[in-house]
Amino acid sequence: MHRVWNFSAGPATLPTEVLLQVQEELLDWHGAGCGVMEMSHRGKEFTGILEAAEADLRELLGIPAQYKVLFLQGGATQQFAQVPMNLLAGDQDRRSADYIVTGSWSKKAFKEAQRIGQVRQAASVEAKGQVADGFTRLPRADELDLDPQAAYLHLCTNETIHGVEVHDDAALAALLPAGVPLVADMSSHILSRPVDVSRYGLIYAGAQKNIGPSGVTLVIVREDLLGRAPAGIPTVMDYQVMADNGSMLNTPPTFAIYVAGLVFQWLKRQGGLAGMQAINREKAELVYAAIDASQGFYKNPVAADCRSCMNIPFTLAKPELDKPFLAEAQAAGLLGLKGHKSVGGMRASIYNAMPLDGVRALVHFMNDFAAKNA
């Protein structure tokens, strides 16, 4: 068997330990005589798996008791619609929702919400007329145009494509109007560092970056935000109904939840989120140091204080070297480094499951390639 270092943005690499455990349990889970994929979601085995996954997640993130944890389907993209369907469409006071646009994903969320209700763009850092610069920083306080009456304020705390990350929940919260629930798309950095969940009204994340296989979507929602959906909302889209049924209104994505639960256990063995954060910082610093020391051979355009620890986009000063870079990287066992088509160049996604050794291999390759081609 041959496993490469996989820098794919998502679906992304999973911890080898977890995959081996899945392999071990695939045909016969703990003596049940069948695998998790094949058992009833209502049986005691799967119910136990779901309960343990939720308990471990609550422990890892320190989720306060007045928050519900939902295991849904449809990806983060469904949440772009489901959030305004639940929190905006039925709003008794006909308020609008604010969106901070810091990259492609928050822009998509903003566009989707326009189909459901009244939304405002509370800030955008898209460099006007300078598409090449794109999204390279978070907005400053004086660039925010916030509605203190908004039904909620939406933001994406890690822009996967542009590599722009919110690192400090407290500093962020200080900029925002009190009483407006903060809704965050954390798809690509959830569980990569400790988060003060109490600062958020709702957090959502698709699983396939930092949680597990695609197919399950995590929603962590404060209880007072439930029950705000309009009467006509489809049952399966209603957070309140999903919460009342313990994410089991219908068949949940059982296998994805099971693997996510194993990832949560693995995270606890890494020292929880504080332990993971230390490793993630070390990994990111190695890559950024290689870029910054390359004398312009590699370039990352993101402002230093919001460079992502998870997704590191970079360009080569000579774009004609893009193809050789990718081909030689692949030959060296480094996969998934091609940047998103909207920004070009390269992107190294170094989620929790990417070991330090994989990052060292990448940096070694980058330094070598630059020395040969400078």
Ligand SMILES: *Cc1c(COP(=O)(O)O)cnc(C)c1O
């Ligand atoms: C990947 C991603 C999405 C889209 O996720 P899907 O599960 O494919 O819908 C949304 N937001 C962010 C920040 C992402 O990284």
